[in-house]
Amino acid sequence: MILRLEVLQSPNAGAGVLSEIFSFYIPVGRGTAFDGEIDAICTALSQLQCHLEKFTRAVILCDSRAGLLAIVSNNNPKTQDILDCRYHLETWHHLKKL
Secondary structure, three states: OEEEEEEEEEOOOEEEEEOOOOEEEEEOOOOOHHHHHHHHHHHHHHHHHHHHHHOOEEEEEEOOHHHHHHHHOOOOOOOHHHHHHHHHHHHHHHOOOO
16 A cells, blocks of 8 residues: 655644544644644654554655755755654665655
């Protein structure tokens, strides 16, 4: 099964993830929608660790490209969360799950 991770931004600086396995919403508080998107992607990637047997591959779908571009960019990361996302992506890439 291919797992779709849909990252949706909220106008009040938060983001959520919907999938067949789990769903959640992360309020960021005083951060930006970009911060919420990064947090949601990072949390979703870390949650996949608990569900390895439930999918063959995962696909991240996002309504904004900014967070995804920041994560896959070769530039120095602006936050620790972006660095954490890169680590999770690398892990899933080596497991051939992403």
